[in-house]
Amino acid sequence: MRNIFLALSFLIVISSCNKVKPAKQLAQTVNKADSITIKKIFNSALTNGKSYQWLDALSNDIGGRLSGSPEAQKAVEWGENLMTELNFNKVWLQPVMVPHWVRGEKEEAFFTSSNEKFNVPICALGGSVATQKDGVLGEVIEVQSLEEAEQLGEKLRGKIVFFNRPFDDALLLTFKAYGGCVDQRGGGAKVVGKFGALGAIVRSMTHSIDDFPHTGAMSYGDLEENQKIPTAAISTKAANLLSEKLKENPSLKFYFKQSCKTLPDAPSFNVIGEITGSEFPDKYITVGGHLDSWDLGDGAHDDGTGIVQSIEVLRLLKLNNIQPKHTIRVVLFMNEENGLRGGKKYAEEAKNNNENHIAALESDSGGFTPRGFSFDINSENYDLFMSWKPLLAPYGLHDFDKGHSGADIGPLKNETISLFGYRPDSQRYFDYHHASTDTFDKVNKRELELGAASMTSLVYLLDNYLN
Incomplete structure (x- = not known):
């Protein structure tokens, strides 16, 4: 009887080990698969990126884009045309009235x-x-x-x-x-x-x-x-x-x-494009920056870089044949600089339409070398987010800090949404911020492309692992 008991115990142990091993292997496989995908994203951004040439057009062909100005309207048309050409599943304009101050x-x-x-x-x-x-x-x-x-x-x-x-x-x-x-x-x-x-x-x-x-x-x-x-x-x-x-x-x-003087409010638009999710089309991950800028320079760092990086996120997903599970939406917000009307309007319409936003990422800190992300998330998702550090650290993304995510996505905040801010190195940002020196020539092509790849990698992980 004792021998039978020992034999049964041995079989149970062997069986348990066999059950644990595949689970562990599966975890390793998933991490390896994610690592391979993120590497592909960075490779394509650095060898086949489009963000720099888009920024050239936005900065040099249009220039400073103060809300209510003719240049702001040209930027709206540029954003709509570009995302239409990129064959996003949906592209549309969201009307919003904005302040109109002239210098x-x-x-x-x-x-x-x-x-x-x-x-x-x-x-x-x-x-x-x-x-x-x-x-x-x-x-x-x-x-x-x-x-x-x-x-x-x-x-x-x-x-x-x-x-x-x-x-x-x-x-x-x-x-x-x-x-x-x-x-x-x-x-x-x-x-x-x-x-x-x-x-x-x-x-x-x-x-x-x-x-x-x-x-x-x-x-x-x-x-x-x-x-x-x-x-x-x-x-x-x-x-x-x-x-x-x-x-x-x-x-x-x-x-x-x-x-200077303030004119009556003027009509303008948020510009929105999206790739429809394959499994959860009614759950949204939003990425964006603000399309308006001050008028002294051409708004390259603030926030032309955030605009082109956000559009590039969707293009890089398509380029790498990554079909997102959730709907990924890029928003070019209007009027962050002197009113935040675009961010507030987007959140208002999302609420009116009962849209379920599970995450949002904003780029509005310049186009310098990537350092990491700030985050405003609930405790349930904290450990998940921190578990991605080993995947992102090889690309210089070491800084993961609780804090402000972004002005335009802030109005989306609720108890469940995860909010993120892309954080590049900030030591030179205020050399150019809101000044005539904020021009295209101050943006480094490679730094800009690394930022677009960093943002795309985070969106890829959010799409894979958030419910």
Whole structure:
């Protein structure tokens, strides 16, 4: 009896081992298959990529694409035509009304101190009102924060307020440095306008010390019309010089002139294309960037690179004969820069149509060397996402951090969707962000293509493993 028991035990052990081994082999096979597919994606992006030539057309043939402008409309037509030519299963335009602010004539600025005149590179901030026709001239009060300006209160009346808090160069994450300063640009006029200031100028949002002013959005909040004051950014070199001269002569006079204005909202579109899923056509994975840009440069890094990379994701899937299980949708969002109308409209329509979005990926951090992804996901998918690191690490994708995914996909957030932001190296991004230097020649072809392949690889994994 004991021998029979031992024999049966031995058979059970052998049987158990036979059951475990195929499962383990299957896991290894799946990982190997994924690794092979990702390698193919990178090979095709680097040897047969199209993103760089698309960016050339978007940047150089169309240029800066401020919401409501003729250039923005040309970009809409370009995106629709391109995705139609690429034979995506569906391509359509999603109407959205957008703000229409125009810069007008080139701005002028200078200050005088000890009978010496210093010309100042300057640009109006998006949404600002104009100065009076002959400009505005006044003494300057320098502040480092909105709180300091608020405390000065009535002392600001009749003055031009100069916000001069620089980026924190000790922060390795440049987006944190930007986040630590951008409230001056966005809310400076709102704070000082109510105290009767003549105008507000702000140090440009960049690490670089140069003579290129950086524009960007600002808001007056709930100020009365007569409290809205002209607001502009000056270059970092000019900011340093002005600060130095103010120490020598606190009563120096600053002059600036701008003729910008806000027109009635204009009709525009999100541009959408998709590949229909083979198993779950009613479940969506969205990838995108914003089609609009500021008007000073040609919007190559912000966010032309994100646009062409997002379109390339779908082309690379098709090129490698990868039929997605879920519907993969690319969205070229309109009006991220000064209103976020496109992102909000897309989320609104998705909700109205009861669309089930399981994941979204945004590229809006420039076209530099890939570093990884930020993510905003539920705990259920966290371990799954982190398990992909060994597959992506060979391509330089080491940084996987919880955090902001992207402004345009943010409105999609709910308890189940997984949101991701593509994260390239950011050390040079704010050299060009919102400045006239954001041009096609600043984008490296290989870096751009590596980014497109990185995004495609993540979308491939999301499609394979998310429910």
